[in-house]
Amino acid sequence: MASSPPMSLTADFLAALHAAVPGRVLTGAEACRPYECDGLSAYRQTPDAVALPETVEEARAILRLCHEHGVPVVARGAGTGLSGGALPVQGGLLLGMAKFNRILQIDAANRSARVQPGVRNLAISEAAAAHGLYYAPDPSSQIACSIGGNVAENSGGVHCLKYGLTVHNVLSATILTIDGELLTLGSQALDGPGLDLLALFTGSEGLLGVIVEVTVKLLPRPERAQVLLAAYDDVEKAGAAVAAIIAAGVIPAGLEMMDNPAIRAAEAFVHAGYPEDAAAILLCELDGSNAEVSEEILRVRQLLLDSGATEVRTAQDEAQRMKFWAGRKNAFPAVGRLSPDYYCMDGTIPRQHLAHVLREIERLSDEYGLKVANVFHAGDGNLHPLILYDANRPGELEKTEEFGRRILELCVEVGGTVTGEHGVGVEKLDAMCSQFAAPELRQFMAVKAAFDPAGLLNPGKAVPTLHRCAEAGRMHVHGGALPFPEIPRF
């Protein structure tokens, strides 16, 4: 188990750190404050020190020092994460990997890119474009987020149904362990020898090691992409339309749903031409060769009409396609204009339960007196309810967090998960208690200990302690047995 962290870094440690990365160690509240939070700014902690290595050897030296001195260390990429995964820990070091920003190789013949972890997601596709290739996962932050963070979080995006998550698009990761061993997981081929540690590492939220190099798979850019917009007077009909498309054997590149509050917010913000009276809209994008898209677009259009759409539009050119997408892609900031603050949830549900889950969210919205707008990656079941609140009103953040937790519990009840793509971080530790029982949590801790026995890498994230679950009172009841029997309760 993790020993309790020191309250502050020792002079010995800091001196050794300065020697290891001369000129690139920040200390003092002023210098370290820019690193106090990631994209989830509700949680803040100024780090005691920040180290900014430029080479693998420097990163290795830093980790060895942390190991030797028992100093907790949090790796950070672009800091765009939405679950507090890069939140610094008190008495710990923040390891900024932003200077690892070089694309090492675009291998067009093998359709792969070897890059350093600080390279931005979109920069990979930009560099590959000359070869007609691109990197498929496209989290909404792709202009800013870094590939190392994408691997750590197993990031998704709007094309996951057809093209998968980060885990499906990474061939190899070179990592440093906390004791400074350099390991290559996966290979430059489609698989590697031994256990699939690359799969285990992807999405491990910085708890198992620090990424220093990644090889990603590149895909040929589709010849054509075309999008349809369908409007519905009933959310249930939109859900049925999604099922009908899948049942017909079509796998759209993107399949997105927005409910009425989200439609109105987006329309007011970017004027995408969405029908503001619709209960829900679907955006369905098809991609592939010209011949494929021409054939499928007609089929899907008919399916949408047959499913009771009040209106179906086909984007006629690239400009119109971008306009259809503009509303969806700006849905979060659009909702942000309606309210001083919003809280974005990230559950995934089996799609068949969509109507039930949306009705329950509506009921909870009334119960808590907080408005909600829903955007939904309908193809893969990933639901983002955005709860509107005002942090300046006393107690409203707490109320919002409770509302959010109940939404996540609802996702687990219908067979889903508390996080589809944003990660657990610090944000969903309590929610993890409703999804996993003590034996599973213990196995997670044992996996962690196999990589990092002293618990120095990103402590306090991703996996809740059994005590926390017992105290939170949101416990996974397993087969009627009382969970966590070993923990005293009062």
Next chain:
Amino acid sequence: MSSDLTAPLRDRVLGALAARTPLAIRAGGSKAFHGRAVQGEALDVLGHAGIVEHAPTELVVTARCGTPLAELEAALAAHGQMLPFEPPHFGPGGTVGGMVASGLSGPRRPWGGSVRDAVLGVQVLTGGGEVLRFGGQVMKNVAGYDVARLLAGSLGSLGVILEVSLKVLPRPAKEITLVQEADHATALARLAAWQGRAWPLSASLHDGERLWLRLSGTHAGVNAARDALGGEELADTTLWTEARDQRLAFFQTGRPIWRLSLPPATPMPDLPGSWLVEWGGAQRWLISDAPAALIRAAASLAGGHATLCRGHDGTDEVFQPLPAPLMALHRRLKASFDPHGILNPGVMYAEL
């Protein structure tokens, strides 16, 4: 046939744990040739069988480990669906558990993804005798470490996979096979060029003289690709199941058969023997009596690795040896699931 043997299987593992008896997990036995031989009492999981749930419009199926692969594929086909990774059967005995534990994928793998890519969730019986659930039945799920995908290809060394949820895909509307004349260099060059475009390829096979291609997709998409890529269209497509199950004449040899997993455009390595190239160049079979070290070094130099698939007695090293720190990590990880090393000891590496 559907039956839930979770309780008796758990009792067997707890008994073996108490007595420190090694167990050799076995279902249909169709992949007994794969990996190293295990010395242990047989743990037969064939009876833990049945499709638990298939939700066609969710693109997810959940089945117990002893479910015959043929039964699962028939159930999916009834809804126009398939497993995206086209798993080998190696005879009628192939099961769902063996498919996931072996992690072996078939001809569609470079385009449809691997077994582990399709794994969404598992229920596993660990070497510590615990029944645990990881992942789930949804495609996007990042809660907790991805233990479900770690178990794919783990050869039963971490736990008995009791049940698995898999992503499935619709069967393509049209599928055709083309054959062209091409030597190795020409075939690799064509495959590299064509895979860099959005052609609906779904399999390739090259024997040094002929290049077979499979195209899968919409009618219009496949027809357009056929006209652009050229070659003779074949009516008989049993070639792909024979390649999938290693039943082609190439595999009928008593000599060692190696599998080299390489970056697809790698030039043919300078190794003695005969070659069969699949997966757009990424999977290459080599019949060769060359020393293991030579073959492994060539694969490693190209960024890949080599596995000795056939023609070994189960005591040799089958998989590419791991660097010492990585092996040490494997041992610690195995111990976290199987503290006394009772499950399939030595199946992957002698020291694991």
